[in-house]
Amino acid sequence: MAMYCVLHLILVATCVMYSEVKAGGTCLRLENKILDNLLDMIVAIKSGSPNSGGNSYRPAFTATLSTSPVTVSGQFIPKFDNGILNRGNGYDPKTGKFTAPKSGLYQFSFTIMSNGGSDLHMGVAKNGKYLISLYATKTHGDTGTANPVLELKEGDTVYLIHGASATQSMAGHHFSNMSGYYIGE
Numbered sequence: 001m002a003m004y005c006v007l008h009l010i011l012v013a014t015c016v017m018y019s020e021v022k023a024g025g026t027c028l029r030l031e032n033k034i035l036d037n038l039l040d041m042i043v044a045i046k047s048g049s050p051n052s053g054g055n056s057y058r059p060a061f062t063a064t065l066s067t068s069p070v071t072v073s074g075q076f077i078p079k080f081d082n083g084i085l086n087r088g089n090g091y092d093p094k095t096g097k098f099t100a101p102k103s104g105l106y107q108f109s110f111t112i113m114s115n116g117g118s119d120l121h122m123g124v125a126k127n128g129k130y131l132i133s134l135y136a137t138k139t140h141g142d143t144g145t146a147n148p149v150l151e152l153k154e155g156d157t158v159y160l161i162h163g164a165s166a167t168q169s170m171a172g173h174h175f176s177n178m179s180g181y182y183i184g185e
């Protein structure tokens with residue numbers, strides 16, 4: 001609203017300067033139109049729509065694993081199927097991978113929970129490269145977490161990948177999760 005008032009004052013001042021207020025209200029009608037357009041732009045940028053092109057657009061996602069338990073073996077990539085938030089559509093629940101919609105710094109958070117007496121090894125991978133290990137012990141319901149800040153280029157992928165040769169079990173019911181958001185350039 002403050003922004004609206006400032007714009008209003010500037011436009012009214014411009015009208016007065018050019019002495020057009022007297023000329024049948026043409027300038028005031030024009031002023032309203034310009035204000036409407038500016039407000040639409042501000043709303044689009046503030047709401048962070050991916051199509052707004054505004055600098056404030058921040059990709060962000062949160063997803064949890066609803067299926068439980070999930071048997072993991074080999075180079076398994078868990079698919080956090082329950083998307084709570086997916087601004088910018090960077091996260092794909094079908095593949096379990098986050099693909100950076102724009103370049104910059106990102107903060108991620110991963111939690112895995114072990115199930116039914118099986119321990120659990122996972123790793124954070126970027127573009128197929130194993131970066132960080134997560135571990136949850138055999139105690140049912142133990143968790144392992146990782147909260148890396150990563151520098152990504154547009155199109156880089158980040159995801160969890162199973163990191164042991166043994167077959168293991170992972171708890172879902174929204175206890176295992178993954179989220180991330182764009183911090184800045």
Ligand SMILES: *[C@@H]1O[C@H](CO)[C@@H](O)[C@H](O)[C@H]1NC(C)=O
Nearest residue numbers: 109111113143175176177179
């Ligand atoms: C993920 O789930 C764990 C519990 O298993 C919770 O402590 C953590 O806060 C959750 N992470 C997010 C980003 O919500």
